[in-house]
Amino acid sequence: MSLQKIILYSSIALSLILLWVYRLPIVESLRWFSNLDAVIESIRGYGYWGPAALFLLFLLQAFIAFIPGQALMIASGYIYGFIGGILITWTSLVLGGQIAFWLSRKFGRPFAEKWIAPATLDRWDKSAAGQGVAFYVITLVMPLIPNDAMCYVAGLGNMEPRRFLLANMLGRGIASILTVTVGAYVNQIPALIWVFLVGFVVLGAAGWYVARRYHRANQP
Numbered sequence: 001m002s003l004q005k006i007i008l009y010s011s012i013a014l015s016l017i018l019l020w021v022y023r024l025p026i027v028e029s030l031r032w033f034s035n036l037d038a039v040i041e042s043i044r045g046y047g048y049w050g051p052a053a054l055f056l057l058f059l060l061q062a063f064i065a066f067i068p069g070q071a072l073m074i075a076s077g078y079i080y081g082f083i084g085g086i087l088i089t090w091t092s093l094v095l096g097g098q099i100a101f102w103l104s105r106k107f108g109r110p111f112a113e114k115w116i117a118p119a120t121l122d123r124w125d126k127s128a129a130g131q132g133v134a135f136y137v138i139t140l141v142m143p144l145i146p147n148d149a150m151c152y153v154a155g156l157g158n159m160e161p162r163r164f165l166l167a168n169m170l171g172r173g174i175a176s177i178l179t180v181t182v183g184a185y186v187n188q189i190p191a192l193i194w195v196f197l198v199g200f201v202v203l204g205a206a207g208w209y210v211a212r213r214y215h216r217a218n219q220p
Contacts, residue, residue: 040075051080051088058092062100062148063115070143070179077183085180093172094165097140097151101164104155112152120146124153132159133167140171147175 043050054076061072077085104112112121124146128135136159139150154164 040078043075043079051084054088055092058089059096059099062093062096062151073176073179074183074186077180078186079183082180082184085184086176089176089180090169090173093176094168097148097168097172098165100148100151101155101161101168104152105161109156112156116146116149116152120149121153121156124149125156128153128157133163133170136164136167137171137174140168141175141178147171 043054046053054072057072073085073089076089079085080088100115109121124139128139128150136150136154139145140147151164151168154167159167
């Protein structure tokens with residue numbers, strides 16, 4: 001058995017052991033993330049360190065799938081307002097996405113599969129083939145798409161780093177504005193804004209679907 005396989009199997013075994021040993025804290029963490037009020041209360045409890053805690057959680061969610069980015073984004077806007085929430089959310093999400101992109105580009109698919117399910121990578125690899133900045137902007141915004149997985153997909157593909165940085169900044173920026181707005185103005189948002197947000201999601205999904213169909217139809 002090669003040294004690489006020994007290290008791989010040892011890492012898997014160690015991970016399983018740690019998951020079993022710390023199963024109760026992990027379950028409690030999942031419950032905490034699913035409770036928006038608990039998240040808000042906990043972040044506020046950190047005082048001046050609250051923004052740093054949120055920043056770190058946003059970075060980690062690029063690698064740990066069960067951390068719900070949308071809930072944290074809403075909490076960010078609720079606690080720190082629109083401007084503060086945008087600054088924390090946007091900068092941390094862009095940085096986390098760039099790190100995931102760079103690491104997957106450097107270490108390849110074996111690294112990406114440690115964080116993203118192989119089936120998810122396969123499915124989105126095919127969808128992303130030949131796509132450009134606009135495709136990644138949309139996929140980084142849409143809530144039903146595995147946004148963080150797209151950073152790995154881009155890293156494994158042929159997209160230039162500077163083009164992905166542009167897509168990452170635009171996509172995460174739009175997502176941050178839409179989601180942080182909900183948290184910052186949750187008690188003030190009129191029905192018209194909710195219609196706009198839902199319409200944006202529906203039109204974005206429809207536009208992406210049509211663009212993908214067009215791309216496939218025009219492939220040689």
